[in-house]
Amino acid sequence: MRKLMVSSLIGMMLSLPMVAVAEDDTRSEPNVRTERVPAMRERAYKQLSKARELMDAERMDEALERLSDLRDGRSSNAYEKAMAWNLTAYIAYEKGDEKGAIKAYQQVLAQSAIPASLRQHTLYALAQMYMSTSQWKAAVGTLEDWFKIADEPTTDAYLLLGSAYYQLEDYTRALRPIEKAVADARAKGQVPKENALLLLRSIYYSQNDYKKMADVLKTLCQNYSKREYWIQLAAAYGETDRQSKQLAAMMAAHDLGLFSAESDYLALSQLLMAADVPFRAAQILQEGMDKNVVERNLRSLRQLADAWVLAKDYDQAIEALQAASKAGGDAQLTLRLAQMLYEEGRYSDAVAAADRALGKGGAADQDQVYVIKGLALYELERFGDARTAFGQAAKYEGSRQVAQQWLAYLQKEQERRDALREIREAASAGRRVASSS
Secondary structure (H helix, E strand, O other), rough: OOOOOOOHHHHHHHHOOOHHHHHHHHOOOOOOOOOOOOOOOHHHHHHHHHHHHHHOOOHHHHHHHHHHHHHHOOOHHHHHHHHHHHHHHHHHHHHOOOOHHHHHHHHHHOOOOOOOHHHHHHHHHHHHHHOOOOHHEEEEHHHHHHHHHHHOOOOOHHHHHHHHHHOOOOOHHHHHHHHHHHHHHHOOOOOOHHEEEEEEEEHHHHHHOHHHHHHHHHHHHOOOHHHHHHHHHHHHHHHHHOHHHHHHHHHHHHOOOOOOOHHHHHHHHHHHHHOHHHHHHHHHHHHHHOOOOOOOHHHHHHHHHHHHHHHOOOHHHHHHHHHHHHHOHHHHHHHHHHHHHHHHOOOHHHHHHHHHHHHOOOOHHHHHHHHHHHHHHHOOOHHHHHHHHHHHHHHHEEEEHHHHHHHHHHHHHHHHHHHHHHHHHHHHHHHHHHHHH
């Protein structure tokens, strides 16, 4: 809670002239009786001064005893009682007795005639006490009374009223004073207080006003840079279809070294991929893994592989797919690995990956696994095994035609190779006969 205004009240009390002339408090104020304020007499002034001396010496109980005669005595006038209750409130607050302080302030306001300045200060201090004790409705009512008589409401006062309404979840009424507090600060060339901006952020969020929420978050990022503000700013831009700004906010958070969660790296990587910057997307995700912030699980490894594929760095993509397959990737993922290994000319590895995919079972494109395996086996010149693989592929309608074509080709290729072998063998035999003769 903000520091109470009781200290300024005490100073005001001790600076009052000790005269026999009353203050003419006849200003027209709503809900305030315009009565002539009685004068503070010399006896009362001395008692109040003595009580202050005891307070300064931290002899609070003696100070309270000194004040009791003024508070409760029949000879004290309204003004003297009000000042005695004011000091009582201060002592109660210093002793940690917030309820006692509130009751004392209520007694100050209950006096029939007190100076307008005292009423104004007391209302504000009482409102702060209500806020401190979570009495939101009482705080709102007291602050509204204070605003009716305040000469120049401060930025903090608007913020206090808005905070009270916010606690009551009356966001409609909370919005105007909080916006006023922020606007006043800016008009004075000041940075709005962080808690004022946070209240605005929450209210705009509750109203689904993501555009204004983004504006507030931008100010928070510029002046109170924290991870949560940058991440939320990016999210707000996303809600308003400003993807380039969303990416810029996430990149700024990364470059400022604010990333601390796995979701930060995953989200930025996805945004970079959507923006057609896959190489940087892969780098960001790899960075998160290297820092042990991003877990090397199936989800992250699959995303890393996608980024490397789009970046056309197939060696890195294969490494990520292999890790994903070991991390529990399904048959579909392992099929993808087998296809990439085949395309990179790593035929033995492609066969091994295809066998792992078949071992996992459940692949929607299981026929394609057999096709890839058959192709890799052909490149390894393992024609018999290739025919077996294509034979399995031919059992599926989707791959039957291509499998049968390969089976026919393999049959012809085998026949061609057999004929070529016979010719070579015959030629070799002829050379041996000639040499022996």
